[in-house]
Amino acid sequence: MKQQRKSVAIDMDNVIADIEEQAIIWYERELGVRIPKEAMHGIPEKDAFPDQEALFRFIHAPGFFRTAPVIAGAIEALQRLMLNFDVYIVSAAMEFPLSLYEKHQWLAEHFAFISWHNIVFCGDKSIIHTDYLIDDHPKNLDFCRGKAIMFTAGHNRNHTQYNRVNSWAEAIELLESEL
Amino acid sequence: MKQQRKSVAIDMDNVIADIEEQAIIWYERELGVRIPKEAMHGIPEKDAFPDQEALFRFIHAPGFFRTAPVIAGAIEALQRLMLNFDVYIVSAAMEFPLSLYEKHQWLAEHFAFISWHNIVFCGDKSIIHTDYLIDDHPKNLDFCRGKAIMFTAGHNRNHTQYNRVNSWAEAIELLESEL
Structure with a gap:
């Protein structure tokens, strides 16, 4: 299965x-x-x-990534997605070495249900191959090997060439419609 | 190009x-x-x-990964490979969070010519998509999407089902023969 x-x-x-x-x-x-x-x-x-x-x-300051708030609905959404999808966290962390450890700790605090097997910290995401990528940055979505889904952030609001979701509720709806 | x-x-x-x-x-x-x-x-x-x-x-002890010796010929080999290939370092580091930072520092010391864009720390490597993977572990090579190349280590000497290289000289020879 x-x-x-x-x-x-x-x-x-x-x-x-x-x-x-x-x-x-x-x-x-x-x-x-x-x-x-x-x-x-x-x-x-x-x-x-x-x-x-x-x-x-x-x-570049200690604590910035470690103490970031969680996006609304993300925890429940990932738990739900994991029922039907293999979920991977794929984060660009190499540019800021301090963020490596902080992001790992942050995930352990808020997303302890995500196994370490399913966490990837990388530079560019062009060698990541999954069926879907949910990201806020065109630079990542453009080189995605699967289906690109843009998660709305302030900076990306003017981009019109992507499948866009404005919330985790919309992301769940889109992904589950593909099952 | x-x-x-x-x-x-x-x-x-x-x-x-x-x-x-x-x-x-x-x-x-x-x-x-x-x-x-x-x-x-x-x-x-x-x-x-x-x-x-x-x-x-x-x-699990501080310093173990940070102070590891470099495999013979690896630095010169990677510099040479980069002339013709896009070279990515892909390391399983998520199981031991301390190793994340130490491996990053180790690379900065010995392989400073590898850009942060080309470094990936992950759990399992099954979502990594490159044309080749050079690894010592069957658990990684078996789920590789490209061509698997086993780098000889003590523990893997009895495996016969992989393309095997015993040194960086052999790895260069194999990869350059595919150009």
């Missing part, structure tokens, strides 16, 4: 980990200004903040 | 990092007995040591 299950690769940042919200929280804490999520629409994430070096500082 | 290059996934442990030698060094340091490499032939690695818990202790 296992061979017949389809596989889904799921990105972490802005798909199960709310990096936008975390950046807003850290920006407010450091600079005293709360940037609304809407300010991030349609532009690169870093450009949403008046201090454009801030996001670069945050992603 | 880049699209036409073939891709090679290269395992770390016992392929570019000499984990057998490192285990022998650590065993001798802790227990005062030097186990010859030949004692590892044809049996699981841990069984080569009178104290069969030793290897388990080592792989």
Whole structure:
């Protein structure tokens, strides 16, 4: 049976980990200004903040990935998907070595039901082969060997060439319609 | 041109990092007995040591992966392969979270010419899709989507069903013959 299950690769940042919200929280804490999520629409994430070096500082700072909030509905959605799909977490973590360990710990805290067998930290995702990839970045979706599904984030709202889901409820609906 | 290059996934442990030698060094340091490499032939690695818990202790101890010797010829071989192939380091690191950071640092020290784009740390390797996989473990080679190449290690000497290379010189010869 296992061979017949389809596989889904799921990105972490802005798909199960709310990096936008975390950046807003850290920006407010450091600079005293709360940037609304809407300010991030349609532009690169870093450009949403008046201090454009801030996001670069945050992603290199201890704790940023470790304490990120979970995207709404992600935990329940992955548990449900695992009933019918082989679910893999596939996260770009090599650019920021500190994030390797923090992302591993974060997954252990929030997604302990995901086996270490099913976790991949990589640079580019072009050699990852699954039936589906859920990601927020065109740079990953464009080189995907399976079916690309764009998970809505502020920065990707103007892209129209992908299958798009705006929430984990929509992602479940789309994937289960393919069973 | 880049699209036409073939891709090679290269395992770390016992392929570019000499984990057998490192285990022998650590065993001798802790227990005062030097186990010859030949004692590892044809049996699981841990069984080569009178104290069969030793290897388990080592792989969970800080520094074990970080200070492992480089396999003879690996650095020059990978530099040469990169002239004609897209080379990826694909290492199982998720079972031992500490090894994530240590393996990243080890690569930065010995293989700084490998971009972070081309590094993958994963659990199982079944979703990795490259034209070739060079690995010492049947459990990885059996689920490989490309051509499997077994790199000789003590524990795998009795396996006869794989394309086998005994050294990096042989690996280069095999891969370049496919150009």
